[in-house]
Every structure is written in structure tokens, then in C-alpha cells.
Amino acid sequence: MNDQYSRFETEVLPCLDAAYSLARWLVRDEHAAEDVVQDAYLRAWRYFGSFHGGDARPWLLGIVRNCCYSWFAQQKRSREVECDVDDADGPSLDGQQRVETPETVLLRKLERAQVSAAIGRLPVPFREVLVLREIEELSYDDIARVLAIPRGTVMSRLSRARRLLYHDLGDQR
Template sequence: MTALEAAHFRASMLPHLDAAYTLARYLTRDADAAQDVVQDAYLRAYRAFADFKGGSARAWLLAIVRNCHRTWRDHRRREMLRRAPVAVAAEDGGEAEDALDLLVDGETPETILLRRSQADRVRGILELLPEPLREVLVLRELDELSYREISDVAGVPVGTVMSRLSRARRHFADLWERVAAGAEAVR
């Protein structure tokens, strides 16, 4: 890559670093892993920058972040299977019957509400959403991407983006109400 191309890459891609990290953070649910995913995504984007045909640099980069997350997730699952096949088999058996079952370390919605600020509550509920719903909600509401850009990032039709976003909003609102109702019961 020439110096001019490298400068064009920096000018096009670096403004989207925060959006890339935000998406990676919500997908991985781990700050250190998100940094690794973003670093890998930027390396891949740098290597493939000659193939970038224009359009939304943000959507192109976030699609790479999404693919890097999938690679990271698949690698992590393989490692977990190698180390503890029984524990992972239960985890991979499907989605939990209730999204609140995903809370860790014996935390209850009540303790989360008492301990965290409203922003932390939002993050916590976002983490409870299934990945496809969490992904579109983060891309639309936090990263403010258009439906078309989300479609490009996720590799799904715009109609699918719209239906996932609708389901994500309903699911988020339901979880918010359930958590809030649980907090009211504690008082």
C-alpha cells in the first residue's frame, strides 16, 4: 500500500473506530475480546482496502467487525469444546427458555437495578437480547446506521433488518418492564 493509500485508509476508516468498538463490545460482551476483534478487523480492512469500492466506509468496516466477531466466537467455542465438552454442549443446546436466565453470578434483576445506573441497566438488558436482535438494535440506535447500512453490515435484506429491529425493540421493552417490575417488588 502506498503512502497515499495509507493516508486515505486512515481518513476513511479511523473515524469509525468508536462505532467498531461499540459493536464488538456488544457482540462479544467482553471489553478485552472487543479490542482484539476491532484490532483484527482493522488489520483485515487495511489489507483489503484496495477492494473497497466506495459507498459507506462505516458499513463496510462494521461488516468486517461482525465477521471478525464470528471468527472469534467460533474459535472460542472450539476451545471451550476442547476443554469442557459437557459444559459447552449444554450452552450450545439452544437459547435459554427465559432471557433473564442469562444473568450470571447469581445476580437478579433487582440487584442489577439497585447497583447500576440507568446506562448500565440499558447495557445489561442489551446483553440479554439474542445476538441478531442485539446487533441490529446497537447498529441502529447507538451507531445510528440506516436500514440499508445495517443490511450491508449484517448481510441480510432490508426487510429482515426492519423485522429484527421491531422484534428487538419489543423484546427490549418487555425485558425493561420485567426488570423494573422486579425492582418495584423489592422496595
């Protein structure tokens, strides 16, 4: 039992942030996401014997996704809760430290809020692919394993999600 616990702790527990992020994007409620992730970790522990090694993140995110869909079925809703993404400070894309004025902070928060809201408005199949690729940075193959769909379907959904997001954000300007 200690060996299995050590393996679980080493391979699965480091994926907690990714699990919460996916759950939060899908259920769009931070408290529900915590419950979903807790349920997913309990299921992951229960079925850890079926995990045959490799990268545990796609395996766990598949469980999280299934738990999210179970939550949807229990709640009978998927689009009623507002999504809020935490603000992150730090260097800009070119590596230079940003000069933060109240105006730039406000503009950045408004842009992030618009993008978060637009992602939240995507239908779940497109939202989950976009989150797994762009936020969790999973490969197409890992996303295909998480969602149990062909790699080509991942690519087409991701393309469509990006297009929908682009049009949604373009309509707001």
C-alpha cells in the same frame, strides 16, 4: 502505497469508535473487543483495495461483525461475559444541564445498567441490529449491507429486538 495509506487513514480510521462499540456489544468483553477490532482493522487494511468508495463505516462494521463471529467460533461462547457500558455525563434530552445529586447519579447508573444488561441478554442477531441502529445510528440500508440481509429483515429484527427489550425491562419493574 502512501496514497492508499492516506485514503485508509482518512476513510477508515475515523470509524474506530464505532468498530469498538459494535465489537464490545457483540462479544461483551472489552479486552476481547479490542482484539477483535485490531483483527478487523488488519483485515480492512489487507482488503482495502476491494473498497470502492462511499461510506467506509458500514464496510468496516461488516468486517468487525465477521471478526466477532470468528471470535465466537474460537471461544465457543457468546453469553458468558458481563457487559458494562461507560457512564456519560452531559445535558439532558431537552438541552438543559442536569443537576447532579448523588441520588440522581445512582438512579441513572442503575437505569443504564438495567438497559445494558437487557441489551446483553438479547440473542446476537437482535442485539447487533439494535446496536447498529440505536447506538451507531446506521440507516436500515447500511445495516442491511453490514449484516448482508434484506432491508425488511433489518426492520423486522429491529422491531423484535425493541419488543424483547421492552418486555425484559418491563419484567424488572
